[in-house]
Amino acid sequence: MDKIINCIDEGNYFIVTSHVNPDGDNIGSTLSMYYYLKSINKQVYYVLDDDIPLNLKFLLNDIDILNSEEFEKLNLKDFSIISLDCGDLGRICLDKDLIDRASKLICIDHHASNQSFGDLNYIIPEASSTCELVYNILKRINQIKNTQVMDSKIATALYAGVVTDTGKFTYSNTSPSTFDMAKDLLVLGAESNKVICEVYGNNPYNYYKLLGEALNTLNIIETKVATITLTQDMLSRNNVSFKDTDGITPYCRDIENVEVGILVKEKSPNEIKISLRSKNYVDVSQIAKKFNGGGHVRAAGLTVFGETIENATKMVVDETLKYI
Structure with a gap:
């Protein structure tokens, strides 16, 4: 975690992305990292070459998602990629050329099949979700910098990811640490009712x-x-x-x-x-x-x-x- 935090502090330009076929943990972990990078004045781009499921679009109302072609038009030469919730290099939802040109590839993930494809890797298969790992990183930043870096928007994104990846806390990947995280996110202002209504109660x-x-x-x-x-x-x-x-x-x-x-x-x-x-x-x-x-x-x-x-x-x- 500390190596990833240092890399973020030292860099200026970042792509945040995830796997193909987006799901709640994909979007929640990517979005929460996006919001954090924005909050510390980094130039960050949410890049994903895929469509967002209808029941998760509410999370991204204030976000411009670029595809790889749109990002290429920015002509940035020095950028790092933070890949979240992607268990395999081939499933990152970006053009391969972008991945090859990145100065650093950071992998944050909880898939047991992940072979640590990043230059820096934080992979915990026992975690409920990648959102739980992002939460751990942000908690570590709180500790290092003695400041609270999570606001209600970050808390809501993380809550959406952990709720969907645990099946509303019913799957076997739910652990005591998952409930501790959920409690903390609610205290921080996570809009839990909105998440449940939008994700599960708003089907056409x-x-x-x-x-x-x-x-x-x-x-x-x-x-x-x-x-x-x-x-x-x-x-x-x-x-x-x-x-x-x-x-x-x-x-x-x-x-x-x-x-x-x-x-x-x-x-x-x-x-x-x-x-x-x-x-x-x-x-x-x-x-x-x-x-x-x-x-x-x-x-x-x-x-x-x-x-x-x-x-x-x-x-x-x-x-x-x-x-x-």
């Missing part, structure tokens, strides 16, 4: 039409594995973006006797995204690794290319049954 009507159609595809295999399938036709018919479907994943896990839930999403005819969630004992990150994916013990993901949605589903289900 079409989302529920899609959910109903998706639940009709529910299939349980050998009592332990359940799948739900989302096709391009279903998304188009219900006018729901691919990015706004992650909330469907728990429906295939939260069934009596089911250990692993598998959400299969057709991004294009030759690109199938698969989300894995387990309940008690299966390490789904090991299953994802078989297909060059990754993630956490209870939540992981992978992409299958060049296969039909039926074949991709069968491949992952067969591997899951072997693992069980």
Whole structure:
């Protein structure tokens, strides 16, 4: 942490970014670091080559997000990248040329699969979220500089990340330190009710039409594995973006006797995204690794290319049954 803090103090220009397919921890950790860098008068740019899910856009109302091409037009020659919540160099949501040209690459992450790809790395797989790691860094800065650097905006961003990555404090990655952090963030002014309402209580009507159609595809295999399938036709018919479907994943896990839930999403005819969630004992990150994916013990993901949605589903289900 101290090496990262020193690097931040010594630098002037920073990109903050995260992984493809943004989620709450992705945005919360990146945004809180962005706000901190702004508060100490650093030139900081939030750069992400992806769209933000509808239920998380409220966090970014006052932020200009650039894509790599827009950042390149600024012609900055000396900048550092802070990669947050990204477990693999190849999943950083930036042009590779930008990553190669950075004077420093700082990696802050909690994925067990992370191989420490940064010049400086702060990686704690046991942490509930990357937001918890950013919180730790900011607490350390408080200690070093004897000042409170977290305001209500930072606290709200961090709270959104930890709430979403712990499933509202219900997942196994929730620990006593997670609750200590949440309490501290509430004291600092985190808008907890706004986070819950926006993230979980503001889905459009079409989302529920899609959910109903998706639940009709529910299939349980050998009592332990359940799948739900989302096709391009279903998304188009219900006018729901691919990015706004992650909330469907728990429906295939939260069934009596089911250990692993598998959400299969057709991004294009030759690109199938698969989300894995387990309940008690299966390490789904090991299953994802078989297909060059990754993630956490209870939540992981992978992409299958060049296969039909039926074949991709069968491949992952067969591997899951072997693992069980």
